[in-house]
Amino acid sequence: MAVSNTDLRISFRRAAWLLGLYALAYLVASWLDLSTTALALHRPEASEGNVYATDAAGYVSAKAWLITIAGGLVVGAFLIWSIFAAGAVTDVWLANPIRSWAKFYVNPWSRGVRDRSPLHMMSFVIAFVPLRLIAALNNILIASTGTAPLGKLVGLASRATSPTIGFWIVLAPLFYVLAIAAAPVAARLIIWLRGGDR
Numbered sequence: 001m002a003v004s005n006t007d008l009r010i011s012f013r014r015a016a017w018l019l020g021l022y023a024l025a026y027l028v029a030s031w032l033d034l035s036t037t038a039l040a041l042h043r044p045e046a047s048e049g050n051v052y053a054t055d056a057a058g059y060v061s062a063k064a065w066l067i068t069i070a071g072g073l074v075v076g077a078f079l080i081w082s083i084f085a086a087g088a089v090t091d092v093w094l095a096n097p098i099r100s101w102a103k104f105y106v107n108p109w110s111r112g113v114r115d116r117s118p119l120h121m122m123s124f125v126i127a128f129v130p131l132r133l134i135a136a137l138n139n140i141l142i143a144s145t146g147t148a149p150l151g152k153l154v155g156l157a158s159r160a161t162s163p164t165i166g167f168w169i170v171l172a173p174l175f176y177v178l179a180i181a182a183a184p185v186a187a188r189l190i191i192w193l194r195g196g197d198r
Helices: 012-040 061-084 091-095 117-145 149-160 163-193
Strands: none
Touching: 012 061, 012 117, 012 163, 061 117, 091 163, 117 149, 117 163, 149 163
16 A cells, blocks of 8 residues: 555654653653562562573662663664654554554565554554563562562573573563554554544
């Protein structure tokens, strides 16, 4: 489906608002996740499941924040790309954002998939905030009860494989499901960025 020149224009004022609001949401969700991690780790039976935020001695808060800041820059770049490429998303996928995930591809920057890849990229960006909020809720459960679903699943998967593989076996599918669930929101944002009321 061809995209008209009208669809290719985005509102830069709206793009700036979206970037600012997303940065705020990302920082708040990250702060909640990391602060509740420290709270959960006060329990003697608790350990950090994110292998990237630990060293031989255990959880390293500075490392976790460094990863959060670096991740924020990467996620921000993905959001900027999805905003500027939003004009290429076709109306059929904006009307059916969840169905757009049925067509698999590897390279989101390929011109052949630009009719839907900015929608998917924005969905992944949006999904990162609820993922951090779920992690924070998981941490609160650990702090109050000593156990939580994500922690148990990562622990089970880690014992069967390795800590790194166990972490990804649990978190990657969850992130993907959250991204698919965020697709209708991403579609509405793309329409809004284009200045449309559809």
